[in-house]
Amino acid sequence: MPEIKELVKGLADKYGRARESLMPILQGVVLENNFVSDIAMTEIARELDIATAEVYGTATFYSFLDTEPRGKFVIRVCKTITCDMHGKKRVIEKIEDLLKIKMGETTQDKKFTLLTTNCLGWCHQGPVMLVNSTPYPSLDENKVTEIIMEYMSK
Amino acid sequence: MAEKIKINIDGIALEIEKGTTILDAAKSVNVKIPSLCYHEDLCVAGNCRVCVVEVEGRKNLVASCAAPAEDGMVVKTTTPKVRSARTDIISLLVSEHNTQCTTCYRSTNCELQSLASEYNVDSERYLSVLKPNIKVDKSSYSIEKDDSKCVRCQRCVRTCAELQHVNAITVAHKGKDMKISTFMDLPMNDVVCVNCGQCVTHCPTGALTERRYYHEIWDAIGDPDKHVVINTAPSVRVALGEMLGFPVGTRVTGKMVTALKKIGFNSVLDTDFTADLTIIEEGHEFLDRVTRALKNGEKVALPMITSCSPGWVKFIEHMYPEHLDHLSTCKSPQQMFGALTKTFYAEKMGIDPSKIVSVAAMPCAAKKFEANRPEMKSSGYQDVDAGLTTREIGHMIKQSGLDFVNLPDSKFDSYMGESSGAAVIFGATGGVMEAALRTVYEVVTGREVPFKNLAITPVRGLEGIKEATIKLEKVLPAYSFLEGVEVKVAIAHGLKNARTIMDQIKDGKSPYHFIEIMACPGGCIGGGGQPIPTNDEIRKKRIAAIYAEDEGMPIRKSHEVPEIKKIYESYLIKPLGHKSHELLHTHYKKRNRY
Ligand code: SF4
Numbered sequence: 077m078p079e080i081k082e083l084v085k086g087l088a089d090k091y092g093r094a095r096e097s098l099m100p101i102l103q104g105v106v107l108e109n110n111f112v113s114d115i116a117m118t119e120i121a122r123e124l125d126i127a128t129a130e131v132y133g134t135a136t137f138y139s140f141l142d143t144e145p146r147g148k149f150v151i152r153v154c155k156t157i158t159c160d161m162h163g164k165k166r167v168i169e170k171i172e173d174l175l176k177i178k179m180g181e182t183t184q185d186k187k188f189t190l191l192t193t194n195c196l197g198w199c200h201q202g203p204v205m206l207v208n209s210t211p212y213p214s215l216d217e218n219k220v221t222e223i224i225m226e227y228m229s230k
Numbered sequence: 231m232a233e234k235i236k237i238n239i240d241g242i243a244l245e246i247e248k249g250t251t252i253l254d255a256a257k258s259v260n261v262k263i264p265s266l267c268y269h270e271d272l273c274v275a276g277n278c279r280v281c282v283v284e285v286e287g288r289k290n291l292v293a294s295c296a297a298p299a300e301d302g303m304v305v306k307t308t309t310p311k312v313r314s315a316r317t318d319i320i321s322l323l324v325s326e327h328n329t330q331c332t333t334c335y336r337s338t339n340c341e342l343q344s345l346a347s348e349y350n351v352d353s354e355r356y357l358s359v360l361k362p363n364i365k366v367d368k369s370s371y372s373i374e375k376d377d378s379k380c381v382r383c384q385r386c387v388r389t390c391a392e393l394q395h396v397n398a399i400t401v402a403h404k405g406k407d408m409k410i411s412t413f414m415d416l417p418m419n420d421v422v423c424v425n426c427g428q429c430v431t432h433c434p435t436g437a438l439t440e441r442r443y444y445h446e447i448w449d450a451i452g453d454p455d456k457h458v459v460i461n462t463a464p465s466v467r468v469a470l471g472e473m474l475g476f477p478v479g480t481r482v483t484g485k486m487v488t489a490l491k492k493i494g495f496n497s498v499l500d501t502d503f504t505a506d507l508t509i510i511e512e513g514h515e516f517l518d519r520v521t522r523a524l525k526n527g528e529k530v531a532l533p534m535i536t537s538c539s540p541g542w543v544k545f546i547e548h549m550y551p552e553h554l555d556h557l558s559t560c561k562s563p564q565q566m567f568g569a570l571t572k573t574f575y576a577e578k579m580g581i582d583p584s585k586i587v588s589v590a591a592m593p594c595a596a597k598k599f600e601a602n603r604p605e606m607k608s609s610g611y612q613d614v615d616a617g618l619t620t621r622e623i624g625h626m627i628k629q630s631g632l633d634f635v636n637l638p639d640s641k642f643d644s645y646m647g648e649s650s651g652a653a654v655i656f657g658a659t660g661g662v663m664e665a666a667l668r669t670v671y672e673v674v675t676g677r678e679v680p681f682k683n684l685a686i687t688p689v690r691g692l693e694g695i696k697e698a699t700i701k702l703e704k705v706l707p708a709y710s711f712l713e714g715v716e717v718k719v720a721i722a723h724g725l726k727n728a729r730t731i732m733d734q735i736k737d738g739k740s741p742y743h744f745i746e747i748m749a750c751p752g753g754c755i756g757g758g759g760q761p762i763p764t765n766d767e768i769r770k771k772r773i774a775a776i777y778a779e780d781e782g783m784p785i786r787k788s789h790e791v792p793e794i795k796k797i798y799e800s801y802l803i804k805p806l807g808h809k810s811h812e813l814l815h816t817h818y819k820k821r822n823r824y
């Protein structure tokens with residue numbers, strides 16, 4: 077996969093090849109590909125001259141560094157207690173219904189992935205979700221439908 | 231002079247150096263604080279909390295392995311609060327554990343088991359939250375990984391990173407999902423692991439063990455059709471006793487031979503024989519390389535590096551494949567032994583080699599992988615059928631019901647049972663170098679090495695990288711080109727130190743001619759197949775036993791062993807000769823680094 081090689085090389089040129097560049101490089105790959113593949117991790121190990129296991133250990137520690145293929149839009153609904161009490165369950169059911177996927181899955185067309193996340197620090201306006209890096213607070217079934225529809229047309 | 235501070239532990243007043251942890255301070259006055267994630271060889275992790283103690287004036291309990299003692303501190307190690315916290319912690323560990331002690335290889339030698347038994351953990355205190363369907367990874371020839379017995383102390387990860395610079399295993403995921411994992415959770419056999427087994431000897435439980443082959447060997451012994459031969463490595467005889475009732479550092483050579491004979495091995499031979507043979511072959515290979523470089527001006531790979539440690543060999547194959555020509559082409563003593571067992575020995579004894587089962591008793595986990603390398607078939611059969619660890623041999627002896635402590639001594643059988651003190655010291659870091667120098671110096675000068683009692687002390691000891699320079703003077707006419715040459719040697723043990731040596735070579739800055747590298751800290755006496763635990767105190771005692779064994783040998787130099795002389799006269803003809811190349815030398819292969 078020459079594109080991944082190029083991408084990782086470019087990121088390593090940009091951030092440097094010291095061990096502390098591992099995080100920004102991983103983030104850079106996720107930004108571009110929505111996840112870090114095994115091939116990408118191997119390339120990162122090669123560029124930084126560290127073990128592949130170290131890259132894997134770091135990537136799997138962070139929920140936002142996905143190591144499985146994800147859709148173009150990754151939806152993460154907060155599952156922590158305040159959002160839970162404010163009705164995250166109904167929000168999730170609505171999204172599942174709209175996208176015809178279950179929690180944790182990706183749509184056939186690779187456009188959407190539905191995940192949960194831990195507290196996003198928006199508890200005062202729960203339930204809340206993230207689509208890629210944009211937060212959407214104070215959700216209810218209508219509001220979430222609107223948002224998803226808009227992404228569907230993108 | 232470091233600053234001193236005063237503290238009090240369980241009513242004992244003591245003065246210690248500033249910076250000492252509470253755990254170490256307690257140890258110095260024989261107060262035992264239990265621990266789990268702590269290991270003397272490794273950096274502090276402080277993740278298990280088993281070692282908590284109460285410090286007067288502090289509300290929270292303190293992890294004693296991670297907390298430095300402070301002046302005036304009053305520490306209590308067994309208050310009700312401490313006991314109850316420890317019991318809870320141990321109970322929680324047990325609650326996620328596959329507690330199958332009756333069928334576990336580490337039973338009676340497991341830190342979790344002893345903690346649980348010390349604290350008498352009640353099985354009804356917590357529900358089992360053991361994750362279902364955990365599969366044991368048995369893909370590797372050397373290492374078995376069973377996550378259901380892992381307490382997530384990360385000792386293995388720290389070992390593989392800090393001591394070995396391999397990083398084959400890592401901490402993956404977090405929280406309740408956190409686990410010890412290879413890259414992408416691939417099978418151990420498919421990742422960059424050198425099979426050294428150091429993670430196994432540093433694991434407190436049965437989560438990491440060596441792959442066992444001794445059941446097959448019991449079967450072979452019971453088969454009247456088979457001729458089962460075992461050879462025992464030098465470092466096994468100074469460590470085996472630890473499993474069988476002797477204090478650390480006891481030499482049990484004679485009892486070990488008796489036990490193996492009683493167990494039913496048809497012939498009990500000595501790997502030291504092929505260690506001596508290695509010295510002859512490797513010594514001549516070194517002289518050959520030096521001659522070609524210095525006399526003929528050829529381009530030859532120098533420094534030459536030893537190749538007897540299969541963990542080290544796999545390390546260089548993965549990490550520095552472009553420098554494989556620096557490795558001696560000599561097989562390890564185990565593999566030389568295997569090749570000769572099914573050729574020379576079979577011929578001499580009039581036994582059909584297809585009926586021979588050749589077993590090696592080794593301090594090592596990597597020897598299992600080495601025995602299975604596809605190129606190790608120069609006898610026409612698999613040269614070594616099984617490499618067993620010292621621990622497996624200990625188990626076999628226990629199973630045999632022998633009263634090991636009171637066994638009489640016996641001598642190794644023949645052929646291939648004779649050896650020198652130079653071969654015994656292969657078991658300690660620096661030993662191969664010392665043995666080689668004892669022979670090479672004499673070949674070149676006609677005189678013994680100029681060290682009192684043949685003890686080349688600069689190459690001995692536990693320092694990570696050791697160096698020595700030996701000046702060649704009044705050399706024999708055949709080696710006149712070496713007159714006045716200062717031979718520079720280095721010794722590294724533990725792959726972290728091997729990496730330092732290799733980086734020098736890579737940068738073209740290596741000042742040495744000859745280098746000994748062993749994968750395991752301390753050399754084979756600290757090998758991944760040795761009795762558990764291993765730490766520097768234990769390594770030192772095993773090393774002392776090795777040198778005592780050497781001094782007690784009537785012959786101290788490889789080239790003076792009668793059986794070695796004979797095998798060259800009647801079979802091998804000459805070092806580096808045709809037969810040697812066929813049976814005793816090998817080649818290496820490039821492996822993936824990432
Ligand atoms: S690892 Fe220890 S506690 Fe666990 S089953 Fe084995 S002996 Fe028992």
Ligand code: SF4
Nearest residue numbers: 390423424426427429
């Ligand atoms: S056997 Fe050695 S290289 Fe392999 S995981 Fe264990 S410590 Fe690391």
Ligand code: SF4
Nearest residue numbers: 380381383384386433
């Ligand atoms: S495998 Fe052993 S050493 Fe590694 S974390 Fe688990 S229990 Fe600790």
Ligand code: FES
Nearest residue numbers: 154159196198199
């Ligand atoms: S609980 Fe959902 S944002 Fe804090």
Ligand code: FES
Nearest residue numbers: 276278279281295
């Ligand atoms: S031994 Fe101190 S925290 Fe584990």
